[in-house]
Amino acid sequence: METNERLDLVRSDRWIAFDRANIVLNRLTSLMEMPRQSRMPGLMVYGSSGIGKTMIAKRMESLYPTQYEADIGVTQTPILLLQAPPAPDERRFYQHILASIGAPMWGRHTVSELEVRALSHLRDMDLKMIMIDEVHNLLAGSYREQRRFLNMLRFLANDLSASLVVFGVNEAVDAIRGDEQLARRLDEHFLPLWEDDIEFSRLIQTLIAAMQLERGSSLSVHSLRTILGMTGGVTSRVFTMVKALAIDAIETGEERITDEAVQAWQPIWAKHSWSIRRQPVPAF
Ligand SMILES: Nc1ncnc2c1ncn2[C@@H]1O[C@H](COP(=O)(O)OP(=O)(O)OP(=O)(O)O)[C@@H](O)[C@H]1O
Numbered sequence: 312m313e314t315n316e317r318l319d320l321v322r323s324d325r326w327i328a329f330d331r332a333n334i335v336l337n338r339l340t341s342l343m344e345m346p347r348q349s350r351m352p353g354l355m356v357y358g359s360s361g362i363g364k365t366m367i368a369k370r371m372e373s374l375y376p377t378q379y380e381a382d383i384g385v386t387q388t389p390i391l392l393l394q395a396p397p398a399p400d401e402r403r404f405y406q407h408i409l410a411s412i413g414a415p416m417w418g419r420h421t422v423s424e425l426e427v428r429a430l431s432h433l434r435d436m437d438l439k440m441i442m443i444d445e446v447h448n449l450l451a452g453s454y455r456e457q458r459r460f461l462n463m464l465r466f467l468a469n470d471l472s473a474s475l476v477v478f479g480v481n482e483a484v485d486a487i488r489g490d491e492q493l494a495r496r497l498d499e500h501f502l503p504l505w506e507d508d509i510e511f512s513r514l515i516q517t518l519i520a521a522m523q524l525e526r527g528s529s530l531s532v533h534s535l536r537t538i539l540g541m542t543g544g545v546t547s548r549v550f551t552m553v554k555a556l557a558i559d560a561i562e563t564g565e566e567r568i569t570d571e572a573v574q575a576w577q578p579i580w581a582k583h584s585w586s587i588r589r590q591p592v593p594a595f
């Protein structure tokens with residue numbers, strides 16, 4: 312592979328499988344494989360901003376693409392990934408669903424008209440899982456609005472006999488647990504910040520291997536701690552740092568990440584301005 316292609320590969324936001332993310336994917340896969348029942352169990356995945364939730368959601372969605380069954384003339388979409396509206400607003404949410412499945416409804420409609428239409432389309436899609444990212448957006452509403460919105464999510468999942476999977480930052484947890492009926496249906500999966508342990512050292516190994524450098528890098532425990540300290544244990548920052556070190560290693564011809572390079576590293580991020588392009592789920 313040419314140097315430029317390799318640099319592009321490192322810079323791209325392509326999926327890199329690491330253990331913790333795989334564990335979540337496995338949990339989601341078992342939900343997908345459960346036989347349909349009236350009250351499908353679901354999952355709440357939560358953790359700090361930048362921990363990797365949206366990447367997992369998108370990866371899961373990509374593993375179950377929409378399929379057209381030519382012989383019976385039916386399109387089947389196993390998973391629908393949606394972003395929660397900026398505030399718990401049912402109208403916007405239904406409009407967003409309709410737009411994202413390519414059936415927008417223009418003009419003025421009541422919430423129930425939108426709901427009827429959205430549900431009828433969703434039923435036709437034969438969904439097995441509805442994933443809602445950024446579910447903490449519901450905190451922007453009053454207590455009553457939050458309740459109504461969670462109620463609607465539960466109703467949606469029940470009506471479609473689909474698993475509901477929500478992703479959000481830690482602050483969202485209490486709001487979701489506050490809806491007892493919903494909480495009973497949702498298992499919880501917490502993605503903690505990385506710590507100084509074997510899991511973190513495995514993550515770094517996995518990441519460096521994914522950079523496809525020509526020489527092997529073996530970082531000292533001290534370097535691992537430095538990475539942890541500089542990144543605060545946030546996945547996105549760890550990725551940004553290792554990717555930048557890999558780019559240097561390719562450009563200088565060193566072809567491996569050294570302890571010296573880690574020690575000399577200067578952070579390039581400000582809060583929420585990662586050097587690597589972030590691709591949020593399309594907003595509306
Ligand atoms: N499995 C992965 N493969 C490749 N890159 C990843 C992976 N997980 C995280 N990243 C990197 O970390 C960045 C942040 O991840 P992500 O957007 O999933 O975080 P998040 O938990 O959804 O954060 P927020 O709560 O702010 O939305 C990604 O844009 C990507 O650069």
Ligand SMILES: [Mg+2]
Nearest residue numbers: 364365444445
């Ligand atoms: Mg996200």
